[in-house]
Amino acid sequence: MEINHFIDTIIENDIKSKKHKEAITRFPPEPNGFLHLGHARAIITNWSMAKKHGGHFNLRFDDTNPIKEDSMFVDSIKRDIEWLGCHWDNLFYASDYFEEMYNRAMLLVEKGLAYVDDLSNEEIRTLRGTLKEPGKNSPHRDRSIEENVKLFQAMKNGKYDDGEKVLRAKIDMSSSNMNMRDPVIYRIQRAYHHNTKDKWLIYPMYDFAHPLEDAIEGITHSLCSLEFEDHRPLYDWVVEHTKMKNKPRQIEFGRLLIANQVTGKRYIRELVEENKVMGWDDPRLITLSGLRRRGIPKKAIHNFIHSLGLPKSEGETEIEMLYQHVREHLNETAPVTNAIVEPLKLVIDNYPEDEVEYVKIPNHRRNKELGSRMVPFSKHVFIERSDFLEEKPNRKWRRLSLGEEVRLMHAYFVKANSVVKDDNGRIIEVHCTYDPETKSGSGFKGRKPNGNIHFVDGTHYKKVEIRLFEDLLKEEYEKDASFEEKVNPNSLVIKKGVIEEKMSPEIGDKFQFMRNGFYVVDKDSTDKTLVFNRIVPLRSSYKRKKRKN
Ligand code: ATP
Ligand code: MG
Numbered sequence: 001m002e003i004n005h006f007i008d009t010i011i012e013n014d015i016k017s018k019k020h021k022e023a024i025t026r027f028p029p030e031p032n033g034f035l036h037l038g039h040a041r042a043i044i045t046n047w048s049m050a051k052k053h054g055g056h057f058n059l060r061f062d063d064t065n066p067i068k069e070d071s072m073f074v075d076s077i078k079r080d081i082e083w084l085g086c087h088w089d090n091l092f093y094a095s096d097y098f099e100e101m102y103n104r105a106m107l108l109v110e111k112g113l114a115y116v117d118d119l120s121n122e123e124i125r126t127l128r129g130t131l132k133e134p135g136k137n138s139p140h141r142d143r144s145i146e147e148n149v150k151l152f153q154a155m156k157n158g159k160y161d162d163g164e165k166v167l168r169a170k171i172d173m174s175s176s177n178m179n180m181r182d183p184v185i186y187r188i189q190r191a192y193h194h195n196t197k198d199k200w201l202i203y204p205m206y207d208f209a210h211p212l213e214d215a216i217e218g219i220t221h222s223l224c225s226l227e228f229e230d231h232r233p234l235y236d237w238v239v240e241h242t243k244m245k246n247k248p249r250q251i252e253f254g255r256l257l258i259a260n261q262v263t264g265k266r267y268i269r270e271l272v273e274e275n276k277v278m279g280w281d282d283p284r285l286i287t288l289s290g291l292r293r294r295g296i297p298k299k300a301i302h303n304f305i306h307s308l309g310l311p312k313s314e315g316e317t318e319i320e321m322l323y324q325h326v327r328e329h330l331n332e333t334a335p336v337t338n339a340i341v342e343p344l345k346l347v348i349d350n351y352p353e354d355e356v357e358y359v360k361i362p363n364h365r366r367n368k369e370l371g372s373r374m375v376p377f378s379k380h381v382f383i384e385r386s387d388f389l390e391e392k393p394n395r396k397w398r399r400l401s402l403g404e405e406v407r408l409m410h411a412y413f414v415k416a417n418s419v420v421k422d423d424n425g426r427i428i429e430v431h432c433t434y435d436p437e438t439k440s441g442s443g444f445k446g447r448k449p450n451g452n453i454h455f456v457d458g459t460h461y462k463k464v465e466i467r468l469f470e471d472l473l474k475e476e477y478e479k480d481a482s483f484e485e486k487v488n489p490n491s492l493v494i495k496k497g498v499i500e501e502k503m504s505p506e507i508g509d510k511f512q513f514m515r516n517g518f519y520v521v522d523k524d525s526t527d528k529t530l531v532f533n534r535i536v537p538l539r540s541s542y543k544r545k546k547r548k549n
Pocket of ligand 1: 028029030036038039041224226254256264265266
């Protein structure tokens with residue numbers, strides 16, 4: 001798909017005007033959760049700009065906040081980005097720059113552009129003013145440079161307790177941009193860091209660290225989501241006054257939000273920790289690992305992201321848009337197989353007891369590369385329960401019912417004659433007769449069947465578990481409902497199905513189940529039982545959803 005958006009144009013112009021030779025970009029996640037579909041926009045945008053404009057793409061862990069971070073998240077983020085196929089050219093950890101960041105902060109102190117403040121967080125907030133009123137100077141704002149140098153060193157060396165002192169940039173307490181009112185750039189925090197361990201007692205704040213990280217790596221275009229727009233003046237200020245050689249340009253784009261889906265690491269974490277889902281990779285989540293386990297092809301994610309373009313403002317998109325790309329992709333690439341999600345047994349009374357016939361069926365109608373297979377047919381077969389009704393309900397019913405004849409695809413016409421029910425009145429068997437004249441491929445034209453239905457042979461099959469998903473959240477719920485009340489009870493339904501006996505797929509293999517949907521083999525599969533996830537049904541059941549809140 002052709003990439004063409006406002007950031008692409010900016011980069012193209014920078015290259016034409018010789019401001020830059022190439023685009024050097026980065027994706028800077030905080031390792032405090034799993035990546036989700038929203039992050040895919042940031043990853044794919046940064047990665048594709050570097051690819052298109054001959055530069056390189058860095059993965060940088062923005063690990064400057066030790067308390068929220070964990071190496072489990074580092075691993076999952078790497079796995080997810082690799083899966084997307086957005087391979088990074090360099091892998092960096094912001095924490096590797098702590099020394100340089102400290103030195104650059106000291107440079108500000110020495111230039112009189114930063115000072116140590118003794119005020120508490122609360123006091124700093126109060127003096128910051130409001131959007132309507134300017135802030136007030138801290139009583140410590142005019143400390144001498146010598147004193148600030150000593151105090152900042154002392155902060156680093158552990159002379160003060162957490163929260164006792166901070167380092168602030170000295171900018172403008174009456175700026176109309178609140179971020180410029182002497183922001184805190186270093187704080188004291190005695191916390192174990194997953195990379196630097198116990199080495200540091202002071203940590204840089206995001207707004208100071210991030211521009212330095214970009215400048216250190218020579219990032220040319222620092223692409224991020226819109227909520228950082230107000231931080232851009234501070235970003236530029238930091239780069240300017242710390243004497244960085246490289247001057248990256250921050251450009252913001254709109255976040256991708258998905259309607260009626262749980263996004264935001266905090267909420268996903270809550271669902272995981274309260275066991276409302278099967279883990280971070282639950283197929284009902286839009287974490288990248290959940291989408292992967294659900295069987296969503298990475299190609300569909302790329303197509304989805306590109307098809308939305310790159311809006312400058314935030315916008316909500318329906319998950320069905322992604323599913324449509326999934327169908328388009330799998331329709332061409334996934335082998336087709338017969339599988340029955342809710343089996344009903346047919347007994348073909350006039351078919352010989354021990355006979356088995358085989359017919360060769362291509363695995364895809366157009367894609368010949370997917371080969372073919374031999375499908376058995378015998379006296380017992382399974383059909384979908386939904387393909388049979390005792391009484392034909394109306395003329396549109398193009399399936400099996402008593403007295404009606406249908407074609408079992410690739411086999412014969414069968415006519416239903418009687419049913420056997422259990423004590424609860426549930427049908428457990430349908431007795432049929434077949435017509436040997438109607439063999440598929442024989443050119444029989446005598447009469448038309450009441451529809452074509454697929455089957456799995458009743459003596460050659462495998463029992464499988466099939467997981468059907470709906471949206472995790474109900475369509476409607478009260479605004480302040482708890483997760484308990486919001487979760488859709490039908491978001492996971494488990495069925496006992498059957499598949500063709502010869503199928504022996506691997507975890508992650510994807511199929512089209514005839515007349516039903518696309519399915520993937522789940523990691524919960526064992527040697528004894530395969531587990532299939534429904535990726536999406538063949539047809540969209542999409543209707544514009546309305547919610548109260
Ligand atoms: P969350 O919203 O899940 O808490 P986050 O913003 O805290 O995510 P970070 O690790 O800070 O996650 O984000 C890494 C990068 O991903 C940032 O540059 C951010 O701009 C981008 N990003 C995060 N969420 C989205 C989104 N929904 N759409 C586009 N980009 C996003
Ligand atoms: Mg964030």
